[in-house]
Amino acid sequence: MHWVDALAGALMATRRSSVFSEGWGELPDASAEVTPVDVDWRPAGYRGAAQVSEGTFQSPAPLPDDASQGRVRRYRPARIRGTCVHLAASNEEGYRRREFLALELAEHGIESLLLENPFYGARRIRNGAPVRTVGELLTMGAAAVQEAHGLLLGFEGPVGVSGYSMGGNIAALVAATHPRPLAAIPLAPSPSPAVVFSEGLLSRFVDWGRLGCSRSELADVLDRASVIELPPPLRSDWAIIVAARGDAYIPQHAVEALHQHWPGSELRWAPGGHLSLATTGRRRLVEAILDAFSRAV
Numbered sequence: 001m002h003w004v005d006a007l008a009g010a011l012m013a014t015r016r017s018s019v020f021s022e023g024w025g026e027l028p029d030a031s032a033e034v035t036p037v038d039v040d041w042r043p044a045g046y047r048g049a050a051q052v053s054e055g056t057f058q059s060p061a062p063l064p065d066d067a068s069q070g071r072v073r074r075y076r077p078a079r080i081r082g083t084c085v086h087l088a089a090s091n092e093e094g095y096r097r098r099e100f101l102a103l104e105l106a107e108h109g110i111e112s113l114l115l116e117n118p119f120y121g122a123r124r125i126r127n128g129a130p131v132r133t134v135g136e137l138l139t140m141g142a143a144a145v146q147e148a149h150g151l152l153l154g155f156e157g158p159v160g161v162s163g164y165s166m167g168g169n170i171a172a173l174v175a176a177t178h179p180r181p182l183a184a185i186p187l188a189p190s191p192s193p194a195v196v197f198s199e200g201l202l203s204r205f206v207d208w209g210r211l212g213c214s215r216s217e218l219a220d221v222l223d224r225a226s227v228i229e230l231p232p233p234l235r236s237d238w239a240i241i242v243a244a245r246g247d248a249y250i251p252q253h254a255v256e257a258l259h260q261h262w263p264g265s266e267l268r269w270a271p272g273g274h275l276s277l278a279t280t281g282r283r284r285l286v287e288a289i290l291d292a293f294s295r296a297v
Contacts, residue, residue, distance in 0.1 A: 104282075192226035
């Protein structure tokens with residue numbers, strides 16, 4: 001376990017953080033349609049080499065009213081080689097943590113769409129912890145998959161999907177179910193949230209008493225969002241997976257299982273842990289996205 005991941009776990013323990021503090025909730029239907037979304041774009045100035053726009057749309061997923069309006073930020077370079085949707089990591093509010101990707105990629109002609117997940121940021125349904133039940137986690141993930149599909153369908157030319165941590169799992173689900181070939185770049189991903197909450201560091205903070213179940217029972221339910229249960233993407237040889245050797249949140253065997261399930265995919269191991277890869281390993285993440293798009297062009 002990398003020391004930064006260990007420190008984060010210690011801080012969670014001192015704060016007495018609890019995962020799934022309100023139990024199971026209502027488990028969603030796993031089925032999802034791939035339908036386009038109609039985005040209302042509004043100009044928001046320039047950042048570096050990119051023209052920035054703010055977009056809103058009606059989510060195609062069944063969501064509470066406060067979360068049903070989708071939000072996305074677009075970074076458009078003057079000359080576009082491809083378009084990439086970036087999915088949010090766990091507990092990510094807004095776009096700040098992903099903006100470095102969009103600005104770096106714009107320098108190389110890659111347009112970026114940063115989707116805000118349901119239940120977070122302007123799409124919150126409550127104060128405090130945004131997601132409190134197993135059902136809400138699965139609902140959020142399924143809705144993000146549908147919304148990413150809808151955004152990607154609106155663009156011609158090479159398209160791709162990426163995301164970090166939870167966003168990496170959602171990006172892999174999008175890649176496996178999208179009707180067109182695309183560049184897939186899951187970063188620090190798990191093929192399923194099951195191993196994250198039953199084996200990884202976060203398993204220490206699950207409210208097992210509230211759930212009234214064993215780890216295997218929770219894993220069985222969370223495997224509804226498992227990429228391993230789906231066929232590989234249409235062009236899994238375009239996929240590049242990046243993971244950290246000392247990741248305390250995502251076990252190595254889980255990343256390797258995703259790589260093995262996607263024939264021709266490339267797995268790039270980086271030093272450090274889950275949190276350090278997201279900060280000191282940023283150049284690796286940008287390079288992986290650019291390399292995947294070079295295969296898709």
